[in-house]
Amino acid sequence: MNLHYKSTRNSDRKVTASEAILKGLAPDGGLFVPEEIPKLDISLDELKDMTYQQTAYEVMKLFLTDFTEEELKDCINKAYDSKFDTEEIAPLVKIKDTYYLELFHGATIAFKDMALSILPHLMTTSARKNQADKEIVILAATSGDTGKAAMAGFADVEGTRIIVFYPKNGVSKVQELQMVTQKGKNVDVVAIHGNFDNAQSGVKAMFEDVELAKELAGKGYQFSSANSINIGRLVPQIVYYVYAYAKLLANDEVQDGEKINVVVPTGNFGNILAAYYAKNMGIPIEKLICASNENKVLFDFFESGTYDKNREFVLTTSPSMDILISSNLERLIYLVAGQDSEKTKALMEELKADGSYTITEDMKERLADFAAGYADEKETAANIKAVYEETGYVMDTHTSVASYVCRSYREESKDDKKCVIASTASPYKFVKSVMTAIDDKYEGADEFSLLKELQEISRVDMPQAIQEILDAKVLHTLECDVDMMKDTVKGILKI
Numbered sequence: 001m002n003l004h005y006k007s008t009r010n011s012d013r014k015v016t017a018s019e020a021i022l023k024g025l026a027p028d029g030g031l032f033v034p035e036e037i038p039k040l041d042i043s044l045d046e047l048k049d050m051t052y053q054q055t056a057y058e059v060m061k062l063f064l065t066d067f068t069e070e071e072l073k074d075c076i077n078k079a080y081d082s083k084f085d086t087e088e089i090a091p092l093v094k095i096k097d098t099y100y101l102e103l104f105h106g107a108t109i110a111f112k113d114m115a116l117s118i119l120p121h122l123m124t125t126s127a128r129k130n131q132a133d134k135e136i137v138i139l140a141a142t143s144g145d146t147g148k149a150a151m152a153g154f155a156d157v158e159g160t161r162i163i164v165f166y167p168k169n170g171v172s173k174v175q176e177l178q179m180v181t182q183k184g185k186n187v188d189v190v191a192i193h194g195n196f197d198n199a200q201s202g203v204k205a206m207f208e209d210v211e212l213a214k215e216l217a218g219k220g221y222q223f224s225s226a227n228s229i230n231i232g233r234l235v236p237q238i239v240y241y242v243y244a245y246a247k248l249l250a251n252d253e254v255q256d257g258e259k260i261n262v263v264v265p266t267g268n269f270g271n272i273l274a275a276y277y278a279k280n281m282g283i284p285i286e287k288l289i290c291a292s293n294e295n296k297v298l299f300d301f302f303e304s305g306t307y308d309k310n311r312e313f314v315l316t317t318s319p320s321m322d323i324l325i326s327s328n329l330e331r332l333i334y335l336v337a338g339q340d341s342e343k344t345k346a347l348m349e350e351l352k353a354d355g356s357y358t359i360t361e362d363m364k365e366r367l368a369d370f371a372a373g374y375a376d377e378k379e380t381a382a383n384i385k386a387v388y389e390e391t392g393y394v395m396d397t398h399t400s401v402a403s404y405v406c407r408s409y410r411e412e413s414k415d416d417k418k419c420v421i422a423s424t425a426s427p428y429k430f431v432k433s434v435m436t437a438i439d440d441k442y443e444g445a446d447e448f449s450l451l452k453e454l455q456e457i458s459r460v461d462m463p464q465a466i467q468e469i470l471d472a473k474v475l476h477t478l479e480c481d482v483d484m485m486k487d488t489v490k491g492i493l494k495i
């Protein structure tokens, strides 16, 4: 049976999975969603003995039904190989009574690698299947992690180019170095004088620009997206929630069918939406707990039913969650609106015009699977220190937001189900914030000396990704104003 995809803003046209991956965003500005969320067709008991790659196949084959078995397995094997520093790909680490699902063992030591190491292969396979003859130009906006992970994934992949925009003062030193030292003849990186939302809006505007698309086509190019709005990003992320539950079962941490809670440090709402899809596929998850930093637009939304981005944008120590427009929420809105594309479109138009919208009471009731919390800067830092002192485990700032929210959720709700925390970055990536959280004596220290300190206190070896940038050459220095993004792209592509 073939599963088709529709736009959240127009249900008339259906496309195949490979078409949706190739296009990224629907032509009406909506996001592609599967007509229905498929159920797993094997038992948890069978899943429990599978490798990550085998689990990936069992999950992804249900969504990407127009891929042959050979095509899909080929993509999976190319993605989840020795680029990851552990055979488990996504190890589940038990610290006291909580499970940390470590999603940062890939090339750029953050969870974006989980999807971005496979997306280029899904995309070039999709292009082949659809006889697309144009060179694919990936445009991406990044709050730090996506950009590098996308560049690493697409670097020197035949038939593709990639241009990444990041906020000049909105990413960590390590993140910036990772990006500006990226090799690959098809890779460009631009620092914009603005914040992540400016970068994201600029990229979205280019995708919706019909004139620009025509100009590109004339020169043999077509845009696609590696941002988490691409269904080819979302589907691979479902895999690790299935894998995590299977591992809990295999390790006798849960009984078959026992419900767990999942806590996800959230920005663009892609990772937690993948967990929601996993639940709907049949994984026994009770609550999806959405953890925000001080940019708590999602927390307020789950509390009140009003999404309101009209507020101050705060730069925090968890920059990959410094987001006021969570693009993937549109897919959840569409579901709780009863797959009503007209209603979804109207709300998203309100968001664009006024910066806010309010859902109906009916819709709000359908959000019962979700809980939400947030951690401010002090709480995030204090939690890193407390867990380190108590257990020796060092976590990064994003993971700490989730870990704090997990603890306060448990205290307030008295819900004592087992909790899996999505651990989204290596502490090495945010070393300055992590080390000063543990001891303020590190405040004046430079980021690079701290990497060594971290290695000593955590007893976890410095990842390859960090060693590489220590003496790599800066290859990219391009900067531009927010209103010059389109001209910059034209300049790079020489059109």
Ligand SMILES: *Cc1c(COP(=O)(O)O)cnc(C)c1O
Pocket (backbone or CB within 6 Å): 110, 111, 112, 145, 146, 228, 265, 266, 267, 268, 269, 270, 271, 272, 320, 321, 398, 424, 425
């Ligand atoms: C991207 C990112 C997040 C947020 O994930 P979303 O899918 O955008 O909600 C959290 N932590 C880290 C380290 C990230 O890179």
